Amino acid sequence: MSITMYQITVPVLVRALMNLSGVLKKGADHAKERNIAEEVLLNTRITPDMFPLIRQVQIATDMAKGAGYRLAGEEAPKMEDNETTFEQLQARIASVIGMLNGFKPEQIDGSENRDIVLKMRSGEMHFQGQPYLLDFVLPNVYFHCTTAYAILRGVGVVLGKSDFIGKHD
Template sequence: MTISMYQASIPVLARALRNLSNVLGKASAHASQRKIKPEVLLATRLYPDMFPLTRQVQIATDMAKGCAGRLADVERPTHADNEATFEELQERIAGTVAFIESISPAQVDGSEEKAISLTIGGRDLSFKGQAYLLNFVIPNVFFHCSTAYAILRHCGVELGKSDFIGSD
């Protein structure tokens, strides 16, 4: 049995973002219970040259919506990248999940050889659809979700592996 480009993309990305949303929910509750200003957690980074929590969430959502839009050849929603609260990050995640889940299997399946070109950090990148999904997007989404998890765990938020993986 084969797996389709849709099955390998949309459900996987939506699940990762839902799990990230749950992790952020626990972080918000943690901050409230311990009287920690939320902006402290949102600005935390693991190392000075790494992005803070807020940017990790922004990049994870950008990667997911970019993938869905590019594979389906539809316009992607844009964000101002100005989220400053847990609630705003939750809205961004929810909007991204709604967008990617609006994409149908017929729009994505068959995109394995589709030419994908983008510019990131001043670098022009070119991929075929399947390599873009499997070798670029999925690792990037999981990297940024994992880094967000690690930042929050480092800050004392009670999280476990099941929070990252989910329980579907």
């Protein structure tokens, strides 16, 4: 039995975002318990030349959302990137999970060879569906989820590998 594009897109991305949501919840709880202003944690960076926590979440969700829509051959809706609280980031994650869960397998299956063109500041990036997902989207989503985890872990939020990986059914 072979695996389908839908199976390696929607469930995988939804799981990553659900786990990111759990990590952020622990971050919000940590801030509240220690009387730390949310904006302090949300604007924390690993290093000065990396994006802060808020942006890491925005990029992870944008990547996941974009993958679903592009592989389905549709234009992805734009998000404002104006979140300033943990609650707003949670709403953003929930919104993207809802979008991803709205796709049916037949919308994404068969997209292995779909032409995908990303317009970047540095120019256009051209992909076919499967390499776009496996070589670009998934590494980016995991990078930004990992970075969000590392930021919160670095400020003392009690997190473990199981928070990142999630529970197995």
